[in-house]
Amino acid sequence: xxxxxxxxxxxxxxxxxxxxxxxxxxxxxxxxxxxxxxxxxxxxxxxxxxxxxxxxxxxxxxxxxxxxxxxxxxxxxxxxxxxxxxxxxxxxxxxxxxxxxxxxxxxxxxxxxxxxxxxxxxxxxx
Numbered sequence: 277x278x279x280x281x282x283x284x285x286x287x288x289x290x291x292x293x294x295x296x297x298x299x300x301x302x303x304x305x306x307x308x309x310x311x312x313x314x315x316x317x318x319x320x321x322x323x324x325x326x327x328x329x330x331x332x333x334x335x336x337x338x339x340x341x342x343x344x345x346x347x348x349x350x351x352x353x354x355x356x357x358x359x360x361x362x363x364x365x366x367x368x369x370x371x372x373x374x375x376x377x378x379x380x381x382x383x384x385x386x387x388x389x390x391x392x393x394x395x396x397x398x399x400x401x402x
């Protein structure tokens with residue numbers, strides 16, 4: 277029912293910054309809990325950060341807390357992930373995901389996600 281499109285991935289050196297953006301095609305974006313996830317080759321998809329729909333509360337994985345910032349613009353139907361001090365271990369395909377049914381809380385697992393984007397690749401070289 278909703279299409280999510282990620283952009284902003286690329287190849288950067290360790291220590292650099294990069295901003296990812298996710299655009300949603302829904303008229304009720306304000307109700308969606310949104311999140312960013314990543315998956316490295318041979319590993320499970322894991323949550324990176326999330327933001328609730330109604331309250332805009334945020335959640336961060338321990339590995340990125342203090343370096344990454346998630347934000348949303350309900351007027352533009354977008355959710356961004358500002359990534360600073362990137363490390364080689366941040367290399368992965370990053371996915372945008374959302375759920376319209378948990379508006380007041382943050383997504384904390386891939387199991388909470390109803391809709392996924394196609395992913396955007398982030399590569400951090402040493």
